[in-house]
Amino acid sequence: MDQTQNEFTQKEFTQKEFGWMQSIKVTLGSLNHREVKSFISSIANVPSKLRKHNEKAYSPKRLTIGPIHRGTSSTLLAMEEHKWHYMLALLQRTETPVQSLDTCGRAILSFDDAVRASYGSYIKYDSHELAKIMLLDGCFLLELLLRCAPPGMVPRIPSEDNHHGSLHPILGYHEMLPFVLTDLTLLENQIPFFVLKTLARILLPNTFTNQVDRLVANLTLSLFGYPSNPCPPVAHFLHLMHSSSIINEGQQVKQAQQELKNCATRLRASGITLRAMEVDRDNVKRSSFDIKFVAGVLHIPPFHVEETTEVYLRNFIALEQSIIGISKQFSSYALFLRGLVCSSQDIELLVSIGVIVKGMQISNENLLTFFGTITKGVDEMDSSYSKLCEDLNTYSAENTPKKFAILVCHYCRHCGECIRYYCKCSYRILIRDHIPNVWKLIGVVAAVVLLVLTTMQTYYSAHS
Incomplete structure (x- = not known):
């Protein structure tokens, strides 16, 4: 079997071969690659059924990494110059920058099949252009990790020459780094992790020794505010953060469904006390899943809603829905939160007890x-x-008048919100499809007036 796979890997594609065969040969040629065999198609395109509910949550705003979003907007192109500066700074840390660059280029070019298999979709760039993207983005990310490394984490790190702050806006402006970090968590905005490790081994062999995997992973976790933890092999940045967040490995995977039948208000009416759990600030990203129900009290870790919360959560869910064999805990967690909230009254309750912490100006309607x-x-x-x-x-406590009053108030508010929601949707459809301009508005008004007059004429004719 190994000989057959090597034949697929070594065979060069000719122009006479059918294009549709290339992706098949790329995948077969990558099955024996130790870094890729478990993560083929790990950087997949987000399915449209997920994307359509908030397309902006899956698209980079400042920085593009990898080939999927490269060159899609002028805003993203503006960051390319800064990536070249970071690449130059990384090469200046080496003893022989030109020779090191040549070695990196040959190594990355040899990974062409493995890189293409990691994306799991058609890549429009040829081998050399794709290798250039991997080399530039990999060097940029590696230099970013080194500059953001906590003191003492990276031993024997060589200094770079010409370190001018004007060339490094990402770290020079505090408002820039959060946007960059958010873009680096998008599923479609990744490069394979083995590209980073390969560049680290070649460029800085005295720094990244036999512990290269662990050190690159720890630098990445530190950059995103995660504690250093021993992690299994990962496919990219988002996968690493996912592996460092989950607490329940090996759970049975099943078809998604809403398991919680009662929202927060109905749980309170049933006699359950909802309480915000105190969590360790240094380990908040892992402890957020630790929900407990003890003696009629539901302990829920605070859910902090910030500007980037939806982006992170949606991309973690997209990752879980794209890769077979990884934990689906973010998806289950989101379904549990969805079960807690069915009206603005639930939002008000959860905010009042500290389960939902709004760190930005966001309305209850937007949260709903x-x-x-x-x-x-x-x-x-x-x-x-x-x-x-x-x-x-x-669970259900004794029926009380208070429980009946809570449920009546809740259902009335819920029905009112449903009516308002459908009225708003109907209004948007009317404006979008039937009244896009003033002439169609006049036509719709005339049709309504004509309908009313016709109905009145029919009525009076029938009674005359």
Whole structure:
């Protein structure tokens, strides 16, 4: 089998071969690559059923990494010059920049099949152009990791020459780095992790020794505010953060469904006390999933809603729905939150007790839309909260007048919100499809007036 795979890898494509065969040969040639065999198609395009609910959450705003979004807007092109500066700075850390660059170029070019298989979709660039993208973006990311490294994390790091702050706007302006980090968490904005490790080994062999995998991973986790943890092999930045966040490995994967039948208000009416759990600030990204139900009290870690929260959560979910064999805990967590919220009254309750922490100016209506759409298009989940939801669904204290009053008020508000929602949707459809300009507005008004007059004429004719 190994000999057959090597034949696929070594065979050169000719112009006479059918184009549709190339992707097949690329995938077959990558099956024996130790860095790729478990992560083929790990940087997949986000499915349209997920993307359509918030397309902006999956598209970079300042920085493009990899071939998928390269050159799609002038804003993204503006960052290319700065990536070249970072690449030059990284090469200046080496003893022989020109020779090191040549060695990196040959190594990355030899990974062409593995890189293409990692994206799992058609890449329009030829081998040399794709290698150029991997080399530039890989050097940029590696230099960014080195500059943001905490003191003492990187031993024997060579200094670079010509370190002028004017050439490095990413670290020179505090408002730039959050946008860059957010763009680096997008599923479609990744490069394979083995590209970074290869460049690190070649360019800085005295710094990245036999612990290259762990050091590059720890630098990445530090950059995004995660604690250093031993992680299994990962495909890219987003996959690394995902592996460092989950707490329930090996849960049974099943078809996605809404397991929590009662929202926050109905749980309170059933006698359940909802309480915000105190979490360790240094490990908040992992402890957010640790939801417990003990003695009638539901302990929920605070869910911080910030400007980038939706982007992070949607891309983690997109990753889980794209790769087979990884935990689906973000998807299950989002489905649990979705079950807690069915009206603005639930939002008000969760905010008042500190379960939802709004770190930005966002309305309850926007939060309701966020929770209502975050799990649409999700096909798979795991059993992380199955037992918890079963206990919450069956729990019930004694019936009291207070419980009846809470439920009546809740259902009335929920019905009112549903009516307002459908009226707004109908109004948007009317404006978009039937009244896009003043002439169509006049036509619609005339048609309504004509309909009313015809109805009145029919009525009076029938009674005359």
